[in-house]
Amino acid sequence: MKIAVAKGDGIGPEIMSAVLKIFDANKVPLEYEMVDMGKWVFDKGFSNGMTPEAQQTIERLGILFKGPMETPKGKGVKSVNVTARKTWNTYANKRVFQTLHGVDTVFSKAGIPIDITVVRENIEDTYGGIEHMLTHDVALSRRFITRPGSMQVIRYAFEMARQKKARRITCGHKANIMKITDGLFLECFYEVAKEYPDLKADDIIVDDLCMKLVTRPDTFDVVVLTNLQGDIVSDLCAGLVGGLGFAPSANIGDHICIFEAVHGTAPDIAGKNIANPTALLLSGFAMLRHLGLTENAAVIENALLYTLEQGIHTGDFGDKSKPSLNTTQFAEAIISNFGKKPELNAKELLANKPGTPTPLKLERNTMLESKEIENEKIIGVDMFIESNEQPDVIAKKCQRHGGVKFNLINISNRGTQVWPTGSVYTNLVNQYNVRFESIDNYPLNQQDIIGLYVSLSGDFKIASIELLNMWGDKKSYSSAAGQ
Numbered sequence: 001m002k003i004a005v006a007k008g009d010g011i012g013p014e015i016m017s018a019v020l021k022i023f024d025a026n027k028v029p030l031e032y033e034m035v036d037m038g039k040w041v042f043d044k045g046f047s048n049g050m051t052p053e054a055q056q057t058i059e060r061l062g063i064l065f066k067g068p069m070e071t072p073k074g075k076g077v078k079s080v081n082v083t084a085r086k087t088w089n090t091y092a093n094k095r096v097f098q099t100l101h102g103v104d105t106v107f108s109k110a111g112i113p114i115d116i117t118v119v120r121e122n123i124e125d126t127y128g129g130i131e132h133m134l135t136h137d138v139a140l141s142r143r144f145i146t147r148p149g150s151m152q153v154i155r156y157a158f159e160m161a162r163q164k165k166a167r168r169i170t171c172g173h174k175a176n177i178m179k180i181t182d183g184l185f186l187e188c189f190y191e192v193a194k195e196y197p198d199l200k201a202d203d204i205i206v207d208d209l210c211m212k213l214v215t216r217p218d219t220f221d222v223v224v225l226t227n228l229q230g231d232i233v234s235d236l237c238a239g240l241v242g243g244l245g246f247a248p249s250a251n252i253g254d255h256i257c258i259f260e261a262v263h264g265t266a267p268d269i270a271g272k273n274i275a276n277p278t279a280l281l282l283s284g285f286a287m288l289r290h291l292g293l294t295e296n297a298a299v300i301e302n303a304l305l306y307t308l309e310q311g312i313h314t315g316d317f318g319d320k321s322k323p324s325l326n327t328t329q330f331a332e333a334i335i336s337n338f339g340k341k342p343e344l345n346a347k348e349l350l351a352n353k354p355g356t357p358t359p360l361k362l363e364r365n366t367m368l369e370s371k372e373i374e375n376e377k378i379i380g381v382d383m384f385i386e387s388n389e390q391p392d393v394i395a396k397k398c399q400r401h402g403g404v405k406f407n408l409i410n411i412s413n414r415g416t417q418v419w420p421t422g423s424v425y426t427n428l429v430n431q432y433n434v435r436f437e438s439i440d441n442y443p444l445n446q447q448d449i450i451g452l453y454v455s456l457s458g459d460f461k462i463a464s465i466e467l468l469n470m471w472g473d474k475k476s477y478s479s480a481a482g483q
Helices: 012-025 040-041 054-062 080-089 147-165 181-193 208-213 227-240 278-290 294-309 327-336 391-399 444-454
Strands: 001-007 031-034 065-066 092-098 117-123 131-133 138-142 169-173 201-205 221-223 249-250 256-262 378-387 406-413 417-419 431-438 461-471
Touching: 012 278, 012 294, 031 201, 031 406, 065 117, 065 278, 065 461, 092 147, 092 227, 092 278, 092 431, 117 147, 117 227, 147 169, 147 181, 169 181, 169 208, 169 227, 169 294, 169 378, 169 391, 181 201, 208 227, 221 227, 249 278, 278 294, 378 444, 391 406, 391 417, 391 431, 431 444, 431 461, 444 461
Parallel strands: 001 031, 001 065, 065 256, 117 221, 169 201, 169 221
Antiparallel strands: 092 117, 092 249, 131 138, 249 256, 378 431, 378 461, 406 417, 406 431
């Protein structure tokens, strides 16, 4: 069985070498095809951080095992890590956070065990990176949450929770504020939950989740979140078990999967052979189990856990009264402990059932689309205009353009209504949202919207527009604060 391997930048080559040495010592039945990715590839002019040959190899083999990678700063290029996840639609980022005996934390000292699996949506949200300056003072980021994308990651989370015999699955969200975007994600969560009546499914507002994670982390089991919130929460959970040096990461897609260390490249210690390879090794266990190499994974993980229990450590953690090992020595210590079992959390030795990671060869892009149940109609438009005038002046100008089809409903600034009612104490910026709705909710077409745009552009620079849609009798757009 062959997989693609990218060693990474900084400490990447050192920790990857250590992990592959451990795999080879255990006779893991894998072959490695090295691929070129990372900062030096950016520097050669490849804007996505990988060579075309690397992309072809990964798409042919279906599995990428990668070290940490650096994205050059100030060159306008996207993160190679994010690009890889999005390019190959690895929609579920799974990170398992467990108490490791020998890695002291506040919770381990208090005898509170942690075993939390965070499943983060990996493709959408603000990670689309779609941003614009609407005026010289106002920046806009578009946040996409889709029904098919949400269903993919949530269904994966439920299936994984059932397989691991989880006691609880929780949706973290901010639907109290982002009622449409996070509201859609939460709606999908409970829709899928109906198919898994054996699992206790609940939800929690993400700020409350963060507070409870640092006070009672043992009450959580599987947590599924949108991309940005999941990114923050997963790093918080890493802090609960000792830091990113003990945080594995698996990026799961239908055709291609990526297993990686999510910590940084640590250029200050690169080349010194003192880096901690544990996070990459833990990610490797997830990869081995994904490939059906469950016995190899269990033997090596038991050896790692036994090694940690013995107080053996690299310089970044552990009992400072005991000498630390370098990267190579730490790997050799794990190898010497093959066949031994830890006192706590020993892994069951299940026979290997290897499959093949080779993906299906796709001829075209997959279109994700759910069935539209109710009829759609356009009933208005939000026009985002640039102006430094007062709200009542803007309103008088806008009302001249409504004609026989549009009513000016309200004007807001930074999401707060400033007309027809508002407060003089509301600070303004030079970008307003003027909302027009059709008279009596009469269905409009795009030509009507274009006509209003052309008319209104005689008075204002229009920076952006959004249609106001309805499906059935449900308005599918937000209200301004104070509206």
